[in-house]
Amino acid sequence: xxxxxxxxxxxxxxxxxxxxxxxxxxxxxxxxxxxxxxxxxxxxxxxxxxxxxxxxxxxxxxxxxxxxxxxxxxxxxxxxxxxxxxxxxxxxxxxxxxxxxxxxxxxxxxxxxxxxxxxxxxxxxxxxxxxxxxxxxxxxxxxxxxxxxxxxxxxxxxxxxxxxxxxxxxxxxxxxxxxxxxxxxx
Amino acid sequence: xxxxxxxxxxxxxxxxxxxxxxxxxxxxxxxxxxxxxxxxxxxxxxxxxxxxxxxxxxxxxxxxxxxxxxxxxxxxxxxxxxxxxxxxxxxxxxxxxxxxxxxxxxxxxxxxxxxxxxxxxxxxxxxxxxxxxxxxxxxxxxxxxxxxxxxxxxxxxxxxxxxxxxxxxxxxxxxxxxxxxxxxxxxxxxxxxxxxxxxxxxxxxxxxxxxxxxxxxxxxxxxxxxxxxxxxxxxxxxxxxxxxxxxxxxxxxxxxxxxxxxxxxxxxxxxxxxxxxxxxxxxxxxxxxxxxxxxxxxxxxxxxxxxxxxxxxxxxxxxxxxxxxxxxxxxxxxxxxxxxxxxxxxxxxxxxxxxxxxxxxxxxxxxxxxxxxxxxxxxxxxxxxxxxxxxxxxxxxxxxxxxxxxxxxxxxxxxxxxxxxxxxxxxxxxx
Numbered sequence: 001x002x003x004x005x006x007x008x009x010x011x012x013x014x015x016x017x018x019x020x021x022x023x024x025x026x027x028x029x030x031x032x033x034x035x036x037x038x039x040x041x042x043x044x045x046x047x048x049x050x051x052x053x054x055x056x057x058x059x060x061x062x063x064x065x066x067x068x069x070x071x072x073x074x075x076x077x078x079x080x081x082x083x084x085x086x087x088x089x090x091x092x093x094x095x096x097x098x099x100x101x102x103x104x105x106x107x108x109x110x111x112x113x114x115x116x117x118x119x120x121x122x123x124x125x126x127x128x129x130x131x132x133x134x135x136x137x138x139x140x141x142x143x144x145x146x147x148x149x150x151x152x153x154x155x156x157x158x159x160x161x162x163x164x165x166x167x168x169x170x171x172x173x174x175x176x177x178x179x180x181x182x183x184x185x186x
Numbered sequence: 187x188x189x190x191x192x193x194x195x196x197x198x199x200x201x202x203x204x205x206x207x208x209x210x211x212x213x214x215x216x217x218x219x220x221x222x223x224x225x226x227x228x229x230x231x232x233x234x235x236x237x238x239x240x241x242x243x244x245x246x247x248x249x250x251x252x253x254x255x256x257x258x259x260x261x262x263x264x265x266x267x268x269x270x271x272x273x274x275x276x277x278x279x280x281x282x283x284x285x286x287x288x289x290x291x292x293x294x295x296x297x298x299x300x301x302x303x304x305x306x307x308x309x310x311x312x313x314x315x316x317x318x319x320x321x322x323x324x325x326x327x328x329x330x331x332x333x334x335x336x337x338x339x340x341x342x343x344x345x346x347x348x349x350x351x352x353x354x355x356x357x358x359x360x361x362x363x364x365x366x367x368x369x370x371x372x373x374x375x376x377x378x379x380x381x382x383x384x385x386x387x388x389x390x391x392x393x394x395x396x397x398x399x400x401x402x403x404x405x406x407x408x409x410x411x412x413x414x415x416x417x418x419x420x421x422x423x424x425x426x427x428x429x430x431x432x433x434x435x436x437x438x439x440x441x442x443x444x445x446x447x448x449x450x451x452x453x454x455x456x457x458x459x460x461x462x463x464x465x466x467x468x469x470x471x472x473x474x475x476x477x478x479x480x481x482x483x484x485x486x487x488x489x490x491x492x493x494x495x496x497x498x499x500x501x502x503x504x505x506x507x508x509x510x511x512x513x514x515x516x517x518x519x520x521x522x523x524x525x526x527x528x529x530x531x532x533x534x535x536x537x538x539x540x541x542x543x544x545x546x547x548x549x550x551x552x553x554x555x556x557x558x559x560x561x562x563x564x565x566x567x568x569x570x571x572x573x574x575x576x577x578x579x580x581x582x583x584x585x586x587x588x589x590x591x592x593x594x595x596x597x598x599x600x601x602x603x604x605x606x607x608x609x610x611x612x613x614x615x616x617x
Contacts, residue, residue: 042472044409082428083577 003131005057009151010124010131017052018120021045031121043115049123058153059130062168066097067114069172074186080111089185096179101125126168133166193382197615198459199450200282200443201555202274204252205542206242206436210277214552215559218541219588221570223420225434225543230398231306238412240419241398242436242543244270252276260349265302265340266396268349270439270548275390279354282443283455287388294358294386296377297347298369298393298547302340303401308333350390358386364547367507368466369393370440371550371600371608375464377444378610387449392441392551406435409474411603413510423544424571425508425537426515426579433509436543440551442558459558460613462496462595465489469605476513476605480521483599486607487525490597494611498526501533501611503566503591505557505598506583508537509544514601519579534591536584540570550600554610561593561614 015026022041035041041049050061064072070079070090079090086094086109094105102117134154137144143158154163166174180186201211206224208214217224224242233239252273253261264272279285287293315327327333339345347362359380363373370393377391397403406412413432416422423434450457467489469482477483491498507518523530538553545552560567565588572585593614600608 042475044472044474047409076429082574084428 003128003134003154004146005131005148005151005154007124007128010127011120013056013152014049014053014120014124014127017049017056020052021048029120031119031124033120034116035118035120035123036116053123053127056152057127057131058162059127059165060167060169061130062126062172064169064172065114066094066172066176067111069169069176073173073176074180078186084111085109086111086114092185093176093179097175098122129171130165130168133171134163139164194384195447196378196381196444196461197447197450197457198442198461198558199445199455199457200278200280200284201441201458201558202277202279202281203438203440203552203555204244204248204270204273205438205440205545205552206244207542209245209248209252209273211555211559214542215556218538218556218567219565221541221568221586221588223423223541223570224436225419225423227419228398231400231403236404236407237414238407238432240413240416240422240434241403242434242438242545243398244396244437249273256353260353262336263339263345263349265346266437267299267302267394267439267547268346270396270437271297271299271346271350271392271394271441272353274392274394274439274441275350275354278390278441278443282445283453284354284388284443286453289387290355291357292387293356294360294377294380294389295347295351295354295356296359296361296363296373296380296389296391297343297350298363298365298373298550299343299346300364300369300395300397300547301343301346302337303397303399304337304341306400308337346394354390356390358389363393365606365608366602366604367509367544367546367549368600368602368606368608369547369550370552371554371598371610372466372606374442374444374461374551374554375466375608375610378461378464381444381446387446389444390441391444392439393547393549394439395546395548396437397546398435398437403435411474411511421571423510423540424573425506425510425540425569426519426576426583427510427572428574428576430510430512430515433511433539434543436545438542438545438548438552440548440555442551442555457615458562460615461610462613463490463492463494463611464609465491465493466606466608468607471605474603476517476601478517480517480524482605482607483518483521483601484524486601486609487521487597487599490609490611491525496595496611499529501526501595501597502593503557503560503596504533504535505553505596506535506537507599507601508535508539508569510537510539515576515579518599518601519581522581530581533582534566534584534589535581536567536569538567540568540572550598550608550610553600554598554612557596557598557612561596561612564590564592566591566593
């Protein structure tokens with residue numbers, strides 16, 4: 001079911017989470033900013049940003065990046081070759097997934113460069129994917145009466161329970177299975 | 187460099203250790219020569235549900251057997267880390283015949299350690315007497331036997347240093363060092379400087395760590411620093427291997443007796459090695475990420491070489507920090523290449539952590555000793571589990587088998603999580 005939290009709201013919340021984690025200010029932050037290159041985040045900070053977004057939206061962010069899922073599903077070496085570079089097939093998948101959002105993906109790209117491509121917008125799109133897994137009906141009472149009072153948490157107006165979403169990791173895996181079935185990349 | 191007064195020379199006259207691979211130096215070194223791993227599934231606490239369930243534990247029986255030097259009273263105040271340190275120090279003190287030195291004011295202690303983490307049981311006990319709103323049921327707490335002040339001492343790293351000096355009767359300088367993975371090497375380096383500049387004649391210096399309990403472990407789990415993918419526990423620590431995916435946490439202790447050369451000669455005690463130089467630095471970069479080009483590491487290595495008045499080509503072996511994390515192994519390789527240039531490819535580099543895991547505050551001391559013992563036996567310990575070479579890590583890491591090789595001068599690297607870096611330069615003792 002289409003969730004009704006706007007992309008702009010999600011981007012604003014990602015900015016807020018990043019600002020709180022880095023003790024910085026949202027003013028001047030741009031959706032295209034790279035968290036690492038432009039905003040000075042380090043690997044540790046992603047744990048905190050994810051945690052804040054989970055608390056805000058009542059979701060479970062992906063614990064593993066898509067490259068790890070590819071390796072897990074399609075075998076070692078399927079995403080990253082022995083030189084630590086992205087495989088052609090991984091780049092093909094990343095292009096399908098991120099499309100115009102992240103045009104920088106290219107074959108032979110060093111895996112170390114990948115985290116620097118994460119932007120506020122790409123994080124927001126991960127959150128949107130999860131929010132879009134909103135089920136048609138409330139798992140608790142079976143009604144279809146979602147609402148949001150605060151613009152971030154979705155509740156059932158019939159029984160007042162919070163909505164449950166698919167976890168980020170499960171979504172990535174489902175997506176990979178679907179793309180593999182359609183395009184037979186591996 | 188700027189002073190004309192020649193610095194006093196510092197030598198090693200004793201060492202001791204207790205590790206997942208052995209109850210003393212000889213046993214640890216022998217097992218390491220054979221490329222054995224000290225890593226296994228953890229038994230010290232319930233790891234079910236955690237993504238990493240392995241580590242390097244020290245056999246409890248070895249600890250029990252070695253505690254005769256501690257009075258029962260002091261033992262109550264001792265953290266597990268300190269008990270490991272006591273076992274190691276007793277070995278080193280015996281070897282260096284420290285008891286025969288009359289002037290105890292000139293013997294100091296320099297210890298890298300972190301103290302015990304509170305146990306989950308401790309926290310649950312306290313929780314019973316607190317309502318979460320600032321109100322303590324002190325009467326109830328006292329009736330239940332109170333919260334033992336012994337726990338308070340076991341958590342304090344300074345208490346360990348104090349108890350160590352009390353047990354071995356050392357009234358000289360007393361230094362507690364808290365710098366994570368660099369602590370053991372820094373403790374030795376700072377002690378070396380104290381002897382060099384005349385503050386002390388003899389120093390007990392080393393590090394200890396015993397944080398294989400829930401509170402100690404889970405922080406490293408949360409920041410995803412530990413290896414969570416392994417075919418078997420013994421295969422998990424794989425420094426410089428393409429399939430490395432985090433470090434393996436271990437416990438242990440290592441200690442050296444450092445002594446001013448003439449002081450050692452006058453006692454006729456065997457001299458086991460020469461401490462030639464020490465360098466330390468900070469990345470001043472990020473909280474856990476290492477500097478990508480290894481600037482801090484480069485500073486520390488260069489400072490140690492400068493301090494020893496040696497050139498890069500004078501070094502025959504590098505005992506690497508080699509944690510088996512993607513970040514460290516890559517950065518360390520880059521730093522070595524930057525400092526040693528064209529010579530880098532010719533220097534054997536190996537990581538003891540491939541066998542011992544990462545003993546955090548003890549690592550620098552244990553690795554310093556294993557380097558000395560290796561030099562005295564013309565053996566370079568291997569980096570085990572190096573099966574899938576990483577093209578970005580392209581030095582001679584002494585893969586999988588120990589090597590017979592004469593080494594006159596070596597360095598031992600220790601790079602802390604927060605960007606604290608220490609490097610010791612060690613030589614075979616020559617008159």
